Amino acid sequence: xxxxxxxxxxxxxxxxxxxxxxxxxxxxxxxxxxxxxxxxxxxxxxxxxxxxxxxxxxxxxxxxxxxxxxxxxxxxxxxxxxxxxxxxxxxxxxxxxxxxxxxxxxxxxxxxxxxxxxxxxxx
Numbered sequence: 001x002x003x004x005x006x007x008x009x010x011x012x013x014x015x016x017x018x019x020x021x022x023x024x025x026x027x028x029x030x031x032x033x034x035x036x037x038x039x040x041x042x043x044x045x046x047x048x049x050x051x052x053x054x055x056x057x058x059x060x061x062x063x064x065x066x067x068x069x070x071x072x073x074x075x076x077x078x079x080x081x082x083x084x085x086x087x088x089x090x091x092x093x094x095x096x097x098x099x100x101x102x103x104x105x106x107x108x109x110x111x112x113x114x115x116x117x118x119x120x121x122x123x
Contacts, residue, residue: 001026002112004096009117012086016121020081022096022114029053030074033103035110036081038092038119047105048094049081059105064090086121093118 008020022034035050049070050059058070069082079096094117097110104110 002029002032002098004098004112004114006094006096006114006117009094009119011120011122014086014088014121014123016086017082017084018086018119020083020094020096020117020119022079022081024077024098028074029072029077029079029098032098032100032112034070034072034079034096034098035103035105035107036070036079036094036096037107038090038094039116040089040092043092045095045107047107050103050105051079052103057103059103083119086119088121088123091119091121 003025005023031053033052036048037045038048039045051070055072067085072079096114098112099110
């Protein structure tokens, strides 16, 4: 089992930055692809970014490309999401998820999920 805990959410003004962390306990994250997803009020949960277990490949939703950066520190068993130039439409609960093996963008491919962290961007 892998337990995931997100942190780093909060309230920020448009144009500001936040860095989310996803810390794993139980089993290591180092052999697992990891993704970030988000769910805004009244909307379906959607893909944001994903990273392979080695960190060698990353993928981003078009809506965040160029503004968000996903990275990982396997020694710390942690994956990060650096969010810059935040917009009000980025307001959502952000979830991290992990799976063994290859990277996928579809959330139903992920086996382990955190509880989420709220990000609110004011205009």
